[in-house]
Each structure stands twice: as structure tokens, then as C-alpha cells.
Amino acid sequence: MTAQEAGGQASAGAMGLEELLALPATVNVTTAGRALGIGRDKAYELIRNGKFPVRTLPLGGTVRVPTAALWKALGVEALTAARG
Secondary structure, three states, rough: OOHHHHHHOOOOOOOOOOHHHOOOOOEEEEHHHHHHOOOOHHHHHHHHHOOOOOOEEEEEEEEEEEHHHHHHHOOHHHHHHHOO
């Protein structure tokens, strides 16, 4: 199965720790999906089904994802603590 088949659209490449740490306070669904290793279509599908692994903020016609919640889901806090 290709990344496109698994996630609807291929994500734009894996996001490294430094890039994760540089994210603003909230991100769009595409960016959150990329951080999680899934495509945009799959991310929106999971949100619609209430199965997205991170809390989302519906703001009118858009959805934002809090970066702190994304970091927690990815274990970034533990990674940064281990790095010292």
C-alpha cells in the first residue's frame, strides 16, 4: 500500500523534531497530519469520525490543531526532556 492509498494524499515528508518544535501555537490539519505521518484526506476523515488522535479547534469554516496537544500525542515532551 502506498502512502497515498493509506492517507488519501501523500504527506510532504516526515517532520523532524526541530521542525515540530518550531511550529506556531496552532497548526492547520494538513500540517498536523504531516506531523502524525498521515495525509490531509485521512486527517479530515479521522476528524469527521471523531477519531483524530489530537484535540481540534473548530473555528468557523476552518479547523486548527493546538501544537501543545500535537506534541503530547507525539511524545515530544519526553524527547526534549531526554535531550536535556
